[in-house]
Amino acid sequence: xxxxxxxxxxxxxxMGQEVILRCVPISNHLxxxxxxxxxxxxxxxxxxxxxNEISExxxxxxDQFSVERPDGSNFTLKIRSTKLEDSAMYxxxxxxxxxxxxxxxxxxxxxxxxxxx
Amino acid sequence: xxxxxxxxxEMSVQEAETVTLSCTYDTSENxxxxxxxKQPPSRQMILVIRQExxxxxxATENRFSVNFQKAAKSFSxxxxxSQLGDTAMYxxxxxxxxxNQFYFGTGTSLTVIP
Numbered sequence: 374x375x376x377x378x379x380x381x382x383x384x385x386x387x388m389g390q391e392v393i394l395r396c397v398p399i400s401n402h403l404x405x406x407x408x409x410x411x412x413x414x415x416x417x418x419x420x421x422x423x424x425n426e427i428s429e430x431x432x433x434x435x436d437q438f439s440v441e442r443p444d445g446s447n448f449t450l451k452i453r454s455t456k457l458e459d460s461a462m463y464x465x466x467x468x469x470x471x472x473x474x475x476x477x478x479x480x481x482x483x484x485x486x487x488x489x490x
Numbered sequence: 491x492x493x494x495x496x497x498x499x500e501m502s503v504q505e506a507e508t509v510t511l512s513c514t515y516d517t518s519e520n521x522x523x524x525x526x527x528k529q530p531p532s533r534q535m536i537l538v539i540r541q542e543x544x545x546x547x548x549a550t551e552n553r554f555s556v557n558f559q560k561a562a563k564s565f566s567x568x569x570x571x572s573q574l575g576d577t578a579m580y581x582x583x584x585x586x587x588x589x590n591q592f593y594f595g596t597g598t599s600l601t602v603i604p
Contacts, residue, residue: 406590
């Protein structure tokens, strides 16, 4: 069964450094997402991406964040200058976007745990 | 704005018993989708069940079923014949039909006791 993959599984970085989190969505999916989950808290939406542009973003997704789909398979989240409060699990998700309810189901990757020291 | 509330931070159930997790939401939309996701200790988010708001019939997936009360804006998850592998955090999620993001609740941590 196709699945969303994310690399790395764990990233440790120093405050102020840039990090890039990578995701490979399911190949025939059209919508892509990043979410984050601070330990012990709920999953929060960051950004959605469709047709090579951001379609929606939350207040969390400020100028320090950017997303890119550099080729036909990868979907990346860049944090330009990390802060301590960026420490969280970051989930990538994708959905098909067609086929009724099934097209709205989001498939999540296993997450990247980001630790900012 | 859409909000999703899960009022039970923690629950436990004996193996083989039935448990119900509650979820309420607030929206002005008439049509939308609702989901329950499971997050085991591995932290992978796994879809459990989904429901379309315009369908009266409650969704069922094997041991998992929902009680969808649209007027009350309630979407509870019932797990029958609980198994040890059901131990996980469960998140309720809402999505507008024309929307792009999931709105998640704060989660319910379920422990199945042998």
